[in-house]
Amino acid sequence: MSKLPAPPKPTAAELDLLQTLWPLGAATAKQVHQAILMERPDVTYATVLRLMQIMHTKGLLIRDESERSHVYAPAQAQDSLQTNLLKDLIQKAFSGSAKALVMAALRSGISKKEREEIENMLKEEDK
Numbered sequence: 001m002s003k004l005p006a007p008p009k010p011t012a013a014e015l016d017l018l019q020t021l022w023p024l025g026a027a028t029a030k031q032v033h034q035a036i037l038m039e040r041p042d043v044t045y046a047t048v049l050r051l052m053q054i055m056h057t058k059g060l061l062i063r064d065e066s067e068r069s070h071v072y073a074p075a076q077a078q079d080s081l082q083t084n085l086l087k088d089l090i091q092k093a094f095s096g097s098a099k100a101l102v103m104a105a106l107r108s109g110i111s112k113k114e115r116e117e118i119e120n121m122l123k124e125e126d127k
Contacts, residue, residue, distance in 0.1 A: 007076055007084055008058045017051055018060070018074055018081070026064070026073035 010018060020035045021027060027035075033048040052072050055061040064071040074081075086101075094100040110118075 007081070008060055009085065009088070010055070010060055010081070013051060014055050014058075014060060017048070017055065018078070021061075021072065021074055022078040026071050028069040028071055030069065032072070 017032065017036070020032055024031065024035065029049040029052050030045065032052065033043070033045045036043050036048060052061060056063045056072065060075055061072045062075050064073070076084075090096060090098055090101050094104070
């Protein structure tokens with residue numbers, strides 16, 4: 001049985017674009033550009049379109065070409081991609097130890113509210 005190829009890893013810019021696209025579900029390059037402009041007014045439409053085309057070629061986005069304006073959607077769900085990236089990070093930076101990753105994250109400083117949310121989640125797991 002052949003192993004499925006690993007999904008492509010997005011660059012930082014591609015991950016930023018996915019963070020914008022995931023809540024939209026599917027959108028044209030113009031819609032994504034308009035959403036990005038709220039955070040980064042310096043980004044041009046041409047830059048967004050080119051990045052989306054590259055991401056489609058890499059397999060990070062799927063594209064519906066049935067309409068005049070192509071509609072793009074993430075090829076992977078947000079949680080699926082984040083899980084894959086997290087597994088990769090744990091292997092590469094923490095010698096495969098999820099505990100080491102969590103301890104490093106906790107040491108890097110979390111807010112009191114975040115700490116309470118984590119404690120509540122752990123208490124729920126124990127029930």
